[in-house]
Amino acid sequence: xxxxNSRRAARLMISPAVLLLLAWMVVPLAMTIYFSxxxxxxxxxxxxxxxxxxxxRWFLTDPAFFAAIGNTMKLVLGVxxxxxxxxxLLALLLDQPFWGQGIxxxxxxxxxxxxxxxxxxxxKNMFLxxxxxxxxHAAKALGLQPYDFLSHAPLASIIxxxxxxxxxxxxxxxxxxxxxxxxxxxxxxxMDGASPLQRFGYITLPHLGRxxxxxxxxxxxxxxxxxxxxxxxxxxxxxxxxTNLTYLVYAQSLLSFDVGMGSAGGVVAVILAxxxxxxxxxxxxxxxxx
Amino acid sequence: xxQITLRNVxxxxxxxDVIPSLDLTIENGEFVVFxxxxxxxxxxxLRLIAGLEDASGGSxxxxxxxxxxxxxxxxxxxxxxxxxxxYPHMSVRKNIAFPLKMAGMxxxxxxxxxxxxxxxxxxxxxxxxRPGQLxxxxxxxxxxxxxxxxxxxxxxxxxxxxxxxxALRVSMRQEISELHQTLKTTMxxxxxxxxxxxxxxxxxxxxxxxxxxxxxxxxxxxxSPVNTFVAGFIGSPKMNFIEGAEAEKHNAAMLGxxxxxxxxxxxGPWQGTIGLSEHLGSDTFLKVLVDGIGxxxxxGTGEVGLHTGDKVSLAPQPGKLHRFGKxxxxxx
Amino acid sequence: xxxxxxxxxRSVVTIAAWGIGFLIFFPILWTILTxxxxxxxxxxxxxxxxxxxxxxxxxxxxxxxxDYPRHFWxxxxxxxxxxFLGLLIAxxxxxxxxxxxxxxxxxxxxxxxxxxxMPSVGVLIPMYLMFRDFGLLDTRTGLxxxxxxxxxxxxxxxxxxxxxxxxxxxLEAARMDGASLRSxxxxxxxxxxxxxxxxxxxxxxxxxxxxxxxxxxxxxxxAAPLTAFIASYSSPxxxxxxxxxxxxxxxxxxxLILGWFSQKQLVRGLTFGAVK
Numbered sequence: 041x042x043x044x045n046s047r048r049a050a051r052l053m054i055s056p057a058v059l060l061l062l063a064w065m066v067v068p069l070a071m072t073i074y075f076s077x078x079x080x081x082x083x084x085x086x087x088x089x090x091x092x093x094x095x096x097r098w099f100l101t102d103p104a105f106f107a108a109i110g111n112t113m114k115l116v117l118g119v120x121x122x123x124x125x126x127x128x129l130l131a132l133l134l135d136q137p138f139w140g141q142g143i144x145x146x147x148x149x150x151x152x153x154x155x156x157x158x159x160x161x162x163x164k165n166m167f168l169x170x171x172x173x174x175x176x177h178a179a180k181a182l183g184l185q186p187y188d189f190l191s192h193a194p195l196a197s198i199i200x201x202x203x204x205x206x207x208x209x210x211x212x213x214x215x216x217x218x219x220x221x222x223x224x225x226x227x228x229x230x231m232d233g234a235s236p237l238q239r240f241g242y243i244t245l246p247h248l249g250r251x252x253x254x255x256x257x258x259x260x261x262x263x264x265x266x267x268x269x270x271x272x273x274x275x276x277x278x279x280x281x282x283t284n285l286t287y288l289v290y291a292q293s294l295l296s297f298d299v300g301m302g303s304a305g306g307v308v309a310v311i312l313a314x315x316x317x318x319x320x321x322x323x324x325x326x327x328x329x330x
Numbered sequence: 331x332x333q334i335t336l337r338n339v340x341x342x343x344x345x346x347d348v349i350p351s352l353d354l355t356i357e358n359g360e361f362v363v364f365x366x367x368x369x370x371x372x373x374x375x376l377r378l379i380a381g382l383e384d385a386s387g388g389s390x391x392x393x394x395x396x397x398x399x400x401x402x403x404x405x406x407x408x409x410x411x412x413x414x415x416x417y418p419h420m421s422v423r424k425n426i427a428f429p430l431k432m433a434g435m436x437x438x439x440x441x442x443x444x445x446x447x448x449x450x451x452x453x454x455x456x457x458x459x460r461p462g463q464l465x466x467x468x469x470x471x472x473x474x475x476x477x478x479x480x481x482x483x484x485x486x487x488x489x490x491x492x493x494x495x496x497a498l499r500v501s502m503r504q505e506i507s508e509l510h511q512t513l514k515t516t517m518x519x520x521x522x523x524x525x526x527x528x529x530x531x532x533x534x535x536x537x538x539x540x541x542x543x544x545x546x547x548x549x550x551x552x553x554s555p556v557n558t559f560v561a562g563f564i565g566s567p568k569m570n571f572i573e574g575a576e577a578e579k580h581n582a583a584m585l586g587x588x589x590x591x592x593x594x595x596x597x598g599p600w601q602g603t604i605g606l607s608e609h610l611g612s613d614t615f616l617k618v619l620v621d622g623i624g625x626x627x628x629x630g631t632g633e634v635g636l637h638t639g640d641k642v643s644l645a646p647q648p649g650k651l652h653r654f655g656k657x658x659x660x661x662x
Numbered sequence: 663x664x665x666x667x668x669x670x671x672r673s674v675v676t677i678a679a680w681g682i683g684f685l686i687f688f689p690i691l692w693t694i695l696t697x698x699x700x701x702x703x704x705x706x707x708x709x710x711x712x713x714x715x716x717x718x719x720x721x722x723x724x725x726x727x728x729d730y731p732r733h734f735w736x737x738x739x740x741x742x743x744x745x746f747l748g749l750l751i752a753x754x755x756x757x758x759x760x761x762x763x764x765x766x767x768x769x770x771x772x773x774x775x776x777x778x779x780m781p782s783v784g785v786l787i788p789m790y791l792m793f794r795d796f797g798l799l800d801t802r803t804g805l806x807x808x809x810x811x812x813x814x815x816x817x818x819x820x821x822x823x824x825x826x827x828x829x830x831x832x833l834e835a836a837r838m839d840g841a842s843l844r845s846x847x848x849x850x851x852x853x854x855x856x857x858x859x860x861x862x863x864x865x866x867x868x869x870x871x872x873x874x875x876x877x878x879x880x881x882x883x884x885a886a887p888l889t890a891f892i893a894s895y896s897s898p899x900x901x902x903x904x905x906x907x908x909x910x911x912x913x914x915x916x917x918l919i920l921g922w923f924s925q926k927q928l929v930r931g932l933t934f935g936a937v938k
Contacts (some may be wrong), residue, residue, distance in 0.1 A: 043384045045401045049843050050762035053754035057818055058770065060751065064811040065777050071788035130682065138676040146922055147683035150690050153921040155872035157892045158910045162693050166903060172705040174692065181708060207686065212929050265781050268874035268889070272896050286875075289783040294879070299787050306784035317779035321772050382834050402837045415835035419853040428849070429839035476839065486838075 069310065076303035083297045095304035099292075105305075107280040108288040109312075111195055115202070115284055116263045122203040123259065124252055127210030132244075134211070135218045145212075152208040160272035163201045164190060168273075194274045194282035201269055206262075210255045217251035218244070257320055264313055285309045331393045332484040332516030333358045334379060338388035341374055341540075348374050349540040351388070356484075356518060356533075361510050364520045365527040366537035366563070372520045375537070376486050379518065381405050393483060408477035409486040412493065414469045416461035416476075422448075423457040426475045433480070440479075447475045450512075467498045474509070484516035491526065503529060524564050528552070536560050558658040561586045567615065569652070570626045582653035582661055589615070589629040591650035594636075598645030602626070604638055618642060690914070697721070697907035704903035720908035727905075730912055733891035737916075739802050740877070740887050741870035744809035745817075745863055751810070752817040753859075757851060759818075760825035761833055771822060774815040782812070782875050793880055800882045808880065809870045816869070817862055824858025825851070861927040864920070868928075871917045888913040 079091040099105055134144065151159065167174050168189040176186035189197040221244065229239045267286050270276055276283035276291060283291070289309060293302020334356040341349040348371045356362050364372040377383040379390060381402035389398045397405050408429070416425050423444055430440040448454050451471040461469055470490060477485055487506070491499045507530050510517050521527055527534050528548045536543040536551065536559070544551060544560045555561035561569050565588055572585040602620035614630040628644060636642060653661040684691075696704050698716045724730065759767045789808070790799075798804030828851070836850045852859065874889040881890055892913045895906050921928060 043382065043401070044399075045384075046762050047764070050758035050764075054758040054770070056751050057755035057774070057814060060811060061774055061777050061814060065780065068785035068788040068792070069780075071791075072785055075787060133675065133679055133682065136671075136675040136679075138672055138679050140676065140680065144679050144683040146925065147687035149921065149925060150687050150918060153868060153872075153918045154690065154914050155889050155892070155917075156874045157878075157889050157896075158693075158913050159689070161892060161896055161906060162689055162910055165906060166692060166696065167689065172707075172903065174709065177707050177709055204686070204689070216929055261778050264779070265783065265875065267783070268878065268893075271878070272893065286781055286783040289781075290786065290879075293787050294790075303787055306781070306786065309781045310784040313779050313781050313784075314776070317776045320779075321776060380838060382837070402834075403840050403842065407838065409835065409838040411831045411835055413829060413831050415829065415831040417832065417836075417850055417854070419856075428836070428841075432836075432840040432842075432845055476835075480839070 072303045072306045072310075074303075075299050076307050078300045078303075080300040080303075081298050091300055095300045096308070099301055099304045099308060104280045104283065104288055105308075108283050108285045111280075111282060112264065112284040112286075114195060115199055115266060116260060118196075118199040119203045119206060119263055120256060120259060122199070123206045123210040124255060126203075126207050127214045127255065128248065128252075130207070130211045131214035131218050132240075134215050145215075148211055149208045151205050152212075154205065156205065156266075156268040157272055159205055160201060160269040163197075163204075164273045168197055190274055191278060194278065198266075198269055198273060198282055201273070202263065202266055206259055209259070213251050213255055214248055217248050221247050253323060257323075260316065260320060264316065285312070331358055332356075332482075333391075333393055334484060334516065334518070335391040336375075336379070336388065337391070339375075339378060339385050339390060340387035341371070341378060341383065342386045347540065349378075352540070352542060354535065354542065354545070356516060358516055359514050361507075361517045361519065361530060361532045362535060363527040363531035363533070364518070364535050364537055365522065365524055366543075368522055370537040371540035372522075372537045373488055374540075376409075376488055376518060376520045380407055380409050380486050406480075406483045407486055408480050408482035408484075409488065410470075410473045410477050410490045412489045414461070414473040414490075414493075416469055416472055418461050421458050421460060422453060422464070422472050422475075425461065425472055426453075426479055429476060429480045443479050444475075447479050450478070450509075451475050466494050467502060470494065470502055471505075474506070478509075478513065482515070484518060487517065487519040489521055490519075491521070492523075499526075506530065525566060528564070534564075536563060538563075554660065555586075555652065556660050558584060558586065558654050561652055561654075561660075567627050567629065572623055572626075574623075576623050577653075580651065580653055583656040584654040584658075586652035586654060587626075587646045587650060589627040591647045592626065592628045593645050593647060594628065594630055594634065594642055595645045596643065598643040600626070600644040602642055602644060604636055604640045604642060606638060607634075607636055616642075618644065620644065690918075693907045693910050695907075696903055697911045699904050699907075701902070701904045704907070720904040721912070723905050724909045724912065728891060728894065728909075730891065733886055733888050734912075734916070736802060736885055737871055737887035737889075740805045740809060740885075741867045743802070743806040744813060744870050745866040747806060747810045748814050748817040748866060749821075749859065749863065752814060752821050753847065753852065755818050756821035756825050757847060759822050760828075761830055771819065774818055778812070778815045786879060789876075790879065799880060800885050802885045804880060805877060805885060805887070808876045809873060812873070812876070813866050813869060817866055820862040820865070821855070821858065824855050824862070827858075828854055857927065860924075864924050864928050868917055868921060 076095050077091060077093070078088050079094070080088045130148070134141070134148070138144075165173070170176050170186045170188035170191075173186075175189070179186045225243055226239060229243050234242065265286050266284060267290065270282055270284065270287045271290075274282045276287045280288075285305070286309065289302050289305035292298050292305055336352060336354045339349060339352045340347070352375070364375060366372050374383060378385050381397070381400060385398060389396055391397060392405060392407070417428065420428065426444045426447055427440045430443060435443075444457070448457055451474060453468070453471055453475060456464060456468060461472065464472065473490070490506075491502055494502060503526060506517075506519075519526075519530060531548055533545060534548055534551055535545050538559050544556045551560055551564045555564060558571065562571070567589050569586045569588045570592075572587070573583070577583060577585045600620045600623060602618040604616055605619050605625065606617040608615040609632070612632050614632060614634040614636070616628040616630060616634070616636065618626050618628055620626050626644065630636070655661050695711070697720055698718070699714050700717055700719060703710060703714045759771060793799045793804050798807070832854070833846055833850060836846045841849065871887075872889070877887050877889045878893060881887070892909055895902070895909050
């Protein structure tokens with residue numbers, strides 16, 4: 041539904057965005073791929089030499105790599121699980137009539153605005169710290185031994201922190217979706233003799249499907265690259281217990297100054313992310329078309 | 331001025347030919363109505379004239395100038411859209427003044443033109459409201475106001491009344507006709523409603539599957555439709571079509587007779603039973619099951635005292651029978 | 663329409679909702695409270711909730727130790743700068759996709775979003791080296807460029823979903839009224855899309871404000887925004903909870919207030935037009 045003139049204009053209008061993103065994707069990625077084939081350490085400038093696929097071999101056989109893959113998956117899936125299930129339950133609760141809805145909503149959304157460095161610092165020191173943290177105080181008050189979360193359950197602690205940041209996002213989207221649910225559909229289902237649980241399963245949940253998809257897509261984009269929370273709380277440790285792929289590459293290249301190896305890790309991360317992306321895009325494409 | 335000439339105009343979307351090839355001349359000052367069922371290509375044709383779509387072939391001339399590849403902005407036409415397409419963030423005044431602003435007219439000149447248009451359209455009291463605060467009819471008037479201030483070569487209307495309720499439709503129809511009387515500017519009007527076409531047009535163009543079936547004055551089309559499609563489309567209630575033995579008696583593949591051209595008589599050629607009678611007060615519409623022919627719609631006077639199940643005898647008025655050949659074309 | 667809800671049920675829901683709301687908000691509340699304590703009180707066991715000597719000492723200390731106004735200003739420039747630049751590039755692109763859709767529009771959109779999936783870490787080194795060579799390291803310009811590129815797909819996507827709700831006939835009307843493409847965008851499309859553009863702007867300002875990968879890795883001192891300012895408090899040094907809390911409060915307060923005030927637009931923005 042358009043003329044040649046407007047199509048020509050459209051191409052012109054879209055080209056800055058496309059060209060910029062293309063450059064943003066291609067130029068650094070090409071450089072990364074090139075570096076990944078080099079023996080290249082920032083501590084030894086001028087010593088670069090061709091390494092072929094050696095960096096990949098080292099990176100992929102490094103036990104840290106498998107640990108990082110596992111941690112990345114646990115982190116993403118764990119947070120997704122907590123936030124979607126928690127989000128649905130919380131949204132159902134907040135959708136009921138009660139006094140002070142506006143204020144509660146403000147309270148619930150707040151963590152989303154907190155920058156990752158702040159939330160990580162606050163959680164690490166003021167809550168999870170085994171000596172002075174609030175949880176330690178609570179444990180002592182109950183006569184229990186304070187638990188050192190970040191040393192003994194580093195990944196779980198990080199999952200908890202990240203989930204706290206993203207729960208508001210999921211809740212708000214799902215709440216908005218719930219509020220758009222046609223009341224008459226619910227009434228009809230009730231007239232048809234559906235129990236509250238059946239109504240939830242047959243009407244509410246399918247209605248939420250689209251929004252859950254959005255929640256998963258957006259969160260995955262951000263969760264795959266969780267970085268500040270790990271940097272601030274555990275530095276990936278102890279050992280590699282809380283190192284995800286992003287952090288591993290960061291550690292290789294900026295902490296060990298091994299650009300070649302770091303780049304190889306970056307390429308691997310890009311490839312893995314693309315696999316996830318293809319899978320997600322399929323799902324989204326199907327779900328958003330409706 | 332406002333003469334529009336279409337020569338050999340074609341339009342296809344991908345594989346689909348919406349308009350195979352079409353020639354048409356719209357004379358200066360004419361009120362031309364494109365009418366046809368939905369999907370017949372009438373809106374596409376209007377958008378081709380407007381420049382909102384490219385023609386796939388052929389040429390479009392406006393006042394003797396080839397406008398085929400001109401963008402809509404340069405064609406000097408104004409359009410009233412089905413959804414009115416008012417700018418919701420602007421007051422009525424700003425909406426009407428928008429084309430003047432785009433033409434670079436000074437604010438003072440534009441203001442006086444807007445006032446004048448508002449007076450013609452009875453919008454004086456609403457100039458500072460937003461479109462959202464207006465009724466459907468008022469919005470329609472604003473859309474027309476926005477079109478007339480430009481003093482275009484021609485007005486294009488794309489089913490402008492289809493979002494109004496029945497009563498308002500009738501009065502707006504009359505307003506648009508009066509506007510045409512006053513402005514004497516060419517108007518091209520698209521509708522699927524043959525009543526609008528019959529009441530407003532100087533010239534009706536009946537379209538079907540992208541082809542022009544017939545062009546003529548409303549009465550021409552009513553009196554001598556060139557084929558069964560036009561015969562069935564123009565006139566309300568619809569023409570009755572009779573096939574078979576009865577048609578063969580008149581040397582035709584098909585006979586057409588309008589409900590208002592069938593009389594209820596003492597002793598006519600057609601005998602039947604009334605299946606349904608609708609009394610509208612001024613008229614009575616009868617559905618009659620005629621032996622050997624089938625169901626015929628008959629329009630009687632308001633006082634016909636007949637009811638379902640009554641036996642009647644019918645006769646077509648002399649000279650009002652339309653005969654059609656096997657190909658659907660009218661036989662003379 | 664709706665049935666009456668019994669007061670009992672309403673009360674139970676109220677208590678549950680407020681309880682959970684309070685729990686979720688508690689870490690922030692606790693941070694704010696701690697920021698008004700002395701360092702001693704901040705780690706006192708058992709901790710005192712409200713009954714302590716309120717003091718602004720920690721704020722004074724933080725202000726004397728680091729240049730908060732500069733970090734704050736850096737954050738403002740970087741987040742708003744990248745968002746405005748992004749909008750400038752994205753509005754025409756979204757116009758094209760929403761109103762002149764072609765066969766490949768959907769693919770382009772999906773491709774744009776997929777660039778967002780590319781892990782930043784994959785291109786950290788080349789970016790770092792390019793920034794070094796172009797003298798962009800630790801500059802606001804450099805960060806504005808990077809954050810614009812990072813958020814561009816989301817801006818385009820959001821604007822696209824909003825623009826699609828605007829009937830195309832209105833833009834055609836503008837064309838018939840003699841508006842050039844520029845006028846069409848400036849006088850008709852943009853004002854009509856103000857709510858959508860506002861949501862997009864807000865969400866992107868927040869995302870950029872909180873972005874903590876590039877801002878940490880590409881800045882040192884001059885262009886460091888609040889994310890880096892707060893990271894400088896990450897290593898423990900004696901009693902520092904109150905100072906940490908004060909710094910944290912100062913880092914999150916601006917965006918928290920902005921977010922609360924614009925909650926409605928924000929929720930609209932967050933749903934990416936997928937939920938009406």
